[in-house]
Amino acid sequence: MKPMAQSILEVRGVTLAFGGVKALNDVSFSVEEGSITSVIGPNGAGKTSVFNTISGFYTPASGDIRFCEQSLAGVKPPRRAALGMARSFQNIALFRGMSVLDNIKLGRHCHLKTGPLSALFYTRSARREEEALRQEIEERIIDFLEIDHIRKAPVASLSYGLQKRVELARALAMKPKILLLDEPVAGMNREETEDMARFILEVRREWGVTILMVEHDMGMVMDLSDHVIVLNFGQVIADGKPAEVQANPEVIKAYLGSGDVMALRARYKDAAMARARSAA
Ligand SMILES: Nc1ncnc2c1ncn2[C@@H]1O[C@H](COP(=O)(O)OP(=O)(O)OP(=O)(O)O)[C@@H](O)[C@H]1O
Structure with missing residues (x-):
């Protein structure tokens, strides 16, 4: 029998509000140790808010985040980094x-x-x-x-x-245990994207680092991820293997109203590229 995979990160019932806007509404999911897990969703769905809450830049109004079975309540970002959480940013922060x-x-x-x-x-x-x-x-x-x-x-x-x-x-x-990658291939051309995808896979394989990423490039998400979490209006609307999520009618509706999630690849890729290039 296959041993039960252990979760390295658990987001439990997290709610985050900015004034009247609920950026996250009772969001729960877990990230298996050693997995590549992606968080996707249309613009404004709450992806960056999730990342900022996990890395400690935002404090949730309710809920808890557990890393290596330890609650992160009250733990400041530098301490989270020392515990083994590293992140990259949507706009390069070097x-x-x-x-x-x-x-x-x-x-x-x-x-x-x-x-x-x-x-x-x-x-x-x-x-x-x-x-x-x-x-x-x-x-x-x-x-x-x-x-x-x-x-x-x-x-x-x-x-x-x-x-x-x-x-x-x-x-x-x-020396992270988990790497949070915020749009790792935004703004990249095809060759750069392929290189980065290869490095992400190798980081997991050779360094044993768990990856949690936010990415708009659907092709990359579906190719690389073991697990995909879909947010819409601050709520988790789907959570499963890439093929399951891609076929989920609610996910398709959230993105397009109707149609194929994969067809969005080019559209989002172009938008993300333009955004990242203008910010760099
Ligand atoms: N600092 C903030 N102040 C006020 N509202 C915010 C703030 N950050 C995010 N929001 C709001 O919270 C919601 C979720 O935003 P968030 O940036 O997390 O979405 P996202 O999925 O990362 O979007 P994108 O794909 O465009 O980056 C949106 O309605 C957004 O306007």
């Missing part, structure tokens, strides 16, 4: 004047044990820690994401696709 390597190094700071005082005096333990950090970054992450040739380049000089890859590298440097 330091554009800094090099690729320095941006990636920032990701590891949430795990450094050396306090500010010993770092100031640069003790032997601080030096050892920095050396271990440097090696881990250089030998694993940079190599893995094929960004060795640009490690010294300022982020601002890179193509959009490479910047997104550096953002992924920085998130990986946080």
